[in-house]
Amino acid sequence: SALRIAQGSLLRLEPGETRALDLSYAPPARGPQADTLFWRAPGGIALLQVPLAGQGLAPDLRLSATGLDFGAVPVGGEARQVLTLGNQGTAPLQYRLDLKGGYRLGRAGEGELASGAAVQLPLSFVPTQRRAYADTLFIYSDVPETPVRQVLLSGRGGQPELAPLPASLDLGLTRTGQPRRYRLDLRGGYRLGRAGEGQLAPGAAVQLPLSFVPTQRRAYADTLFIYSDVPETPVRQVLLSGRGGQPELASLPASLDLGLTRTGQPRRYRLELRNAGEVDLHLDRMLTGSRLLLPAARRLAIPPGQTGVLELVFTPRDTSLVRGEITFATDDPARPRVSIPFAGQGSRTSLYTGVARHLFAPTVVDKGRVWELSVRNLHPRATLALQALAEGPFQLLQAPAKLGPGEQAVIQLEYRPTRPGTSRGRLVLNTDLKESLEIALEGRAQAPTTLSLGAPLPWAQEFVVPLELREARELNGLSLELALPEELEYAGMEFPGNSLAGQPLLLVDLGEEGRLGLGLSFAQPVSGEGVVGLLRLRLRKASPSPLVLAVNSAVVRSASGAADTLALPPPLEWAAGPVAKPALAPAALALYPPYPNPFNAEVALSYELPRTQPLSLVIYNAAGQQVRTLFSGIQEAGAYRLVWDGRDQQGRLAGSGIYLALLRAAEGQLSQQLLILH
DSSP: OOEEETTOSOOOOOTTOOOOOOEEEOOSSSEEEEEEEEEEOTTSOEEEEEEEEEEEOOOOEEESOSEEEEEEEETTOOEEEEEEEEEOSSSOEEEEEEOOTTEEESSOSEEEEOTTOEEEEEEEEOOOSSSEEEEEEEEEEOOSSOSEEEEEEEEEEEOOOOOOOOSEEEEEEEETTOOEEEEEEEESOOEETTTEEOOOOTTOEEEEEEEEOOOSSSEEEEEEEEEOOOSSOSEEEEEEEEEEEOOOBOOOOSOEEEEEEETTOOEEEEEEEEBOSSSOEEEEEEEOSOTTEEESOSOEEEOTTOEEEEEEEEOOSSSSEEEEEEEEEESOTTOSEEEEEEEEEEESSSEEOSOSEEEOOOEETTOOEEEEEEEEEOOSSOOEEEEEEEOSSEEEEEOOSEEOTTOEEEEEEEEOOSSSEEEEEEEEEEETTSOEEEEEEEEEEEOOOEEEEOOOEEETTEEEEEEEEEEEEEEEEEEEEEEOOTTEEEEEEEOOTTOTTOSOEEEEEEOSTTEEEEEEEEEEEEEEEEEEEEEEEEEOSOOSSOEEEEEEEEEEEETTSOEEEOOOOOOEEEOSSOOOOOSSOOSSOEEOOOBSSSBSSOEEEEEEESSOEEEEEEEEETTSOEEEEEEEEEEOSEEEEEEEOSBOTTSOBOOSEEEEEEEEETTEEEEEEEEEOO
16 A cells, blocks of 8 residues: 555556566555565566565654643733744754744744754744733644644733732821821732831732821821732722820819718718710729728729719718718829819718708699608618608608608698798608608798789770789789880879779889889788779870880789799780771771770771671679660661760769670670779
8 A cells, every 4th residue: 555656557568678666655554665676478477576674764753742831921021932843754854933922933834854853933922902912823733643732821910910909008096295106018019108118029028017096185187098010909008097085174163062861870971973085084092081081992094985884982980070072093184183172071860851841932822732852761771661750731642651761751841821921841750760850841822823914904094004913812902013115104093993903002113124013001901803993004105116015023922921923924015006997898806996985985897797697795894793785686788887875774973994896696706804093
């Protein structure tokens, strides 16, 4: 199979003819080859055989590596490696190289290698981007078995990168004037303009120690700039923040009242101290200057914003008063040394109230006022059986039957007076240890009387203001102080026949700046409710603004001699001008103010009806008795005016005083006050 004859396998030779045969030998494999050339005559007779022998020769390509990894190379930089090609065959080797991507060959891409020869191919990697690269180097040769060989090429375009930094570094609270150290961890290449500079290998790290030394009690903010050769982020920033703080001892009590303590028995007190600062507050060197009052601890630390408790133990020896000062040192710059006065006293009884006398606030007659008394058992071990007794107009509502050691309870007393005046009594507390406490009680009854100012009634250039009392109980007198506007002046005081006070003795005090003092002394004790008198005020000049009458003080005196201050009525406010009648009829029933009012002869009453309906207009006196019926019947819709001549139904002249005009209709009822002055 390896022998080829160019002239073909059929030949004809003439006698004496010589012909050359062109033989070609193509061994199919490496190594020795053997074959035979047979010449046969027609008919198959063997004439000649020629043994043939040869050696199969071929190149053999050997590579120093099947893959090359260039690793991480800075973008724009260059990395070099060498690939060795060797011919281990018995024939020369022809090769050709094919390479693409970011890799370059350092020499020609084709050549020939003699048997046993080798060549080194320099390769370089130049990345242009920050990414991974992968490519293949194809080597074409005339090696029969492997005409194409591949070498895998890999690498990565890279650049320095500063690892993630904290966006900010909170240095927290630091006591002013004291250093505090912090560490900042950096990765990647960096350059620090002031703190220093250096270089970091890939994956390496460096720690930068930072210190914070605040000088003031405030917030601090700064920036750490880090310059590096990272293309994307040549400058990085780290925000630095912190706050200078100090302890602050909050407000302290001006003094410490230890109260009463059973002699010979220790009693604990809690003094609460609050730290309003930003760092821990330290207290030490606590002293009291007395062996009778000792602190439970000599030192105390209070976290910021919290409250610490300083416990004190008080052990009085006798009933004498113990005084002194609690002193201690702090690290608060504003209060390096603190002193708190204290006072306490021993008690030979186990029952403690802290009160020897109680005065009830003025209480309205037939109304109750409750007082709560705290009582405490000072005995550290014994339970006290308690008996409470109240004397006078004081009623015991609640009292504990027993008090455990150190226990505190509440006793409730009610003061309910039945008549004006001052009442006295006592509360007696007895224990089963044959101990007794007395508390003096005193209460003052207040009349339930109220004062009011009636609506002002215009009369020519005057206004009449009724003074009314309600719930009067055996009153002997009334004192008033009023504030008059500058447009009004006092014109007199009248007491109509139906006055609640009759004809009292009147004292008038015309003070400065519009003050008007009125004193009424009643001939007989006054009780009930009604008009006491009519205050007349004269209009001195026109006023564009409303007039205001106010009561500054009001005092009543009861038959028992007690004087009570009344609650002040609201100021009275009204317009000084006339009341205009509306141009259009109202949509509802209307009764207009009478005119004139007050009057002594006759008065006109005007009203309007929105529709036809039954209607009556009746005059009543202050006692509610019917005096005169002006109209009773059915009227059509429209405006009407009726006149009252000041006489009753029998034609008798009505006396001076306040009267009421009452209009009743299907729509409802309306009223107006009338004042007759004779």
